[in-house]
Amino acid sequence: MPNEALFQQALSFFIQRAGRTPTVAAFAPGRVEVLGNHTDYNEGFVLSAAIDRGTFFLAAPRTDGRCRLSDAVHPDLQSEFPAANPSPIKNQESWTNYVRGVWALLAPPERATGFDGVIAGDIPLGAGLSSSAALEISAAIAFRDIFGLKTDPLELARIGQAAEHRYAGVKCGLLDQVTSLFGQLDHLVETDFRSLNVRRPPFPANARLIVCNTGVKHQLVESAYNERRTHCEEAAAWFRARLPHPVSALRDVSMAEWEQWAAQMPPILAKRSAHVIGENERVVKGVQFLREGRLDRFGRLMFESHASSRYNFQNSCPALDFLVERAQRLPGVLGARLSGGGFGGSVVVLAETPRAESIATALRRSAEMEFGRTLDPLILRPSEGARPFPLPLRSK
Numbered sequence: 243m244p245n246e247a248l249f250q251q252a253l254s255f256f257i258q259r260a261g262r263t264p265t266v267a268a269f270a271p272g273r274v275e276v277l278g279n280h281t282d283y284n285e286g287f288v289l290s291a292a293i294d295r296g297t298f299f300l301a302a303p304r305t306d307g308r309c310r311l312s313d314a315v316h317p318d319l320q321s322e323f324p325a326a327n328p329s330p331i332k333n334q335e336s337w338t339n340y341v342r343g344v345w346a347l348l349a350p351p352e353r354a355t356g357f358d359g360v361i362a363g364d365i366p367l368g369a370g371l372s373s374s375a376a377l378e379i380s381a382a383i384a385f386r387d388i389f390g391l392k393t394d395p396l397e398l399a400r401i402g403q404a405a406e407h408r409y410a411g412v413k414c415g416l417l418d419q420v421t422s423l424f425g426q427l428d429h430l431v432e433t434d435f436r437s438l439n440v441r442r443p444p445f446p447a448n449a450r451l452i453v454c455n456t457g458v459k460h461q462l463v464e465s466a467y468n469e470r471r472t473h474c475e476e477a478a479a480w481f482r483a484r485l486p487h488p489v490s491a492l493r494d495v496s497m498a499e500w501e502q503w504a505a506q507m508p509p510i511l512a513k514r515s516a517h518v519i520g521e522n523e524r525v526v527k528g529v530q531f532l533r534e535g536r537l538d539r540f541g542r543l544m545f546e547s548h549a550s551s552r553y554n555f556q557n558s559c560p561a562l563d564f565l566v567e568r569a570q571r572l573p574g575v576l577g578a579r580l581s582g583g584g585f586g587g588s589v590v591v592l593a594e595t596p597r598a599e600s601i602a603t604a605l606r607r608s609a610e611m612e613f614g615r616t617l618d619p620l621i622l623r624p625s626e627g628a629r630p631f632p633l634p635l636r637s638k
């Protein structure tokens with residue numbers, strides 16, 4: 243359930259700032275990646291879940307060509323920009339880039355005369371839980387509803403992604419936006435990023451996800467992420483030039499083919515492609531294990547996924563490795579791995595329900611001793627996806 247108190251805070255803040263009530267409101271959740279790392283932009287497979295933390299976006303149209311945005315949780319953050327073609331900015335107002343991008347891409351130019359907007363979110367920033375996608379998607383739903391558009395969810399996801407590419411400079415795939423939009427209570431989101439076919443297998447009734455934010459924010463996440471993407475594209479091109487069948491992305495290369503050719507590849511491309519090809523195969527196996535209720539086998543794939551991130555893709559960091567190793571020794575832990583882009587952010591643990599609390603406590607204690615800072619693990623089941631949020635009648 244979205245945080246009702248946070249919504250009320252956003253509503254009061256909107257009325258105070260804009261001197262009127264919002265006409266639309268939306269909520270979009272963050273996400274956790276359960277299996278399938280850096281496979282989305284390689285046209286591969288991912289299992290993910292929406293979480294019960296996210297972002298509210300409240301808005302009302304303006305007619306003076308101005309967009310005014312503020313944050314109910316951080317009232318000092320406020321920004322005003324033009325409604326006509328707002329450009330990305332690099333100063334202290336860069337937090338508005340996602341919203342600028344979504345507005346520029348979604349609002350019909352002849353009707354784009356501005357808005358008052360308030361955001362309020364409870365996803366820890368830099369935790370790898372997609373606070374940026376939650377912001378893009380909540381804004382996209384609010385703007386869609388302001389203009390009464392019929393834009394379908396996949397198109398909204400693409401608009402969020404384009405905002406990220408063009409306004410924030412991160413060449414992300416579609417995972418975060420698709421998960422935020424297609425999340426379903428107690429179900430995983432299983433996406434084929436070639437066909438963009440989304441299925442939602444049930445999440446096991448006897449398990450919990452524990453999300454542990456290391457608090458480590460990598461300085462160069464954007465450039466490291468983009469560099470990994472380039473390596474994957476180079477590896478796909480390398481295979482394309484050698485394999486007898488078409489290769490448009492690493493999705494088209496099997497592990498058997500990788501084994502046959504790896505020794506001849508530039509070593510860095512061999513490692514990067516081993517990760518992506520292995521991850522795709524792990525997701526396919528993982529879906530089967532889930533169907534058969536073999537959670538221990540599913541969990542083992544999560545550990546393998548982390549090891550591959552650590553050694554092949556090199557997108558882990560000591561704090562993530564520490565938490566995964568610590569989790570691996572705790573009774574009731576089925577699997578653990580880093581979640582999302584990497585280089586910091588969160589670990590996701592798959593745990594047996596009766597032991598989830600004690601596992602979270604043990605991880606919190608170990609992290610305090612090891613990192614000297616408090617860590618607040620979240621115990622979750624998958625949540626509902628993004629949606630318009632009902633405004634109280636009197637505020638309309």
Ligand code: GLA
Nearest residue numbers: 279280414415416417582583
């Ligand atoms: C980030 C990106 C996603 C995806 C993951 C890694 O979350 O935004 O598109 O590539 O990293 O799987």
